[in-house]
Each structure stands twice: as structure tokens, then as C-alpha cells.
Amino acid sequence: MKFLAHAVFIILFLLVTFFGLGPVVYADGALSERLWTAAVVVLIYVVLVFCYSRTIKWMKKR
Numbered sequence: 001m002k003f004l005a006h007a008v009f010i011i012l013f014l015l016v017t018f019f020g021l022g023p024v025v026y027a028d029g030a031l032s033e034r035l036w037t038a039a040v041v042v043l044i045y046v047v048l049v050f051c052y053s054r055t056i057k058w059m060k061k062r
Contacts, residue, residue: 002059009052016044 020041027034 005055005059009048009055012048013045016041016048020044 020037024034024038024041027037
């Protein structure tokens with residue numbers, strides 16, 4: 001169970017990194033577009049870290 005949870009979150013972090021940071025770094029749009037995309041990516045990272053920490057705490061209780 002622990003292995004599966006860790007694997008799922010690692011995959012999610014890799015997907016956010018690949019599909020989120022790629023457009024921020026290689027975007028040819030305006031600076032404001034890059035900043036909005038970066039803000040959304042950071043928000044997704046914060047939500048993932050929060051969910052990951054809650055999952056780890058929940059798994060330790062079990």
C-alpha cells in the first residue's frame with residue numbers, strides 16, 4: 001500500500017513538472033501568461049504536497 005501511494009504521488013509530481021514547467025520555460029507568449037501559468041503550477045504543487053503529507057500521516061495511523 002505504501003509503495004503504491006508513493007508511486008502515484010511520484011508520477012503526479014513528474015506529470016506536473018513535465019506538463020506544467022515546460023510551458024512556463026518554453027512559452028513564447030507574453031510575460032503575464034508565463035507568470036499566470038507559473039502561479040497555477042506552484043498552486044498545484046502546494047496541493048500535491050498537502051495531499052501527500054496527509055496521505056503519509058493517514059498511512060502511519062493505519
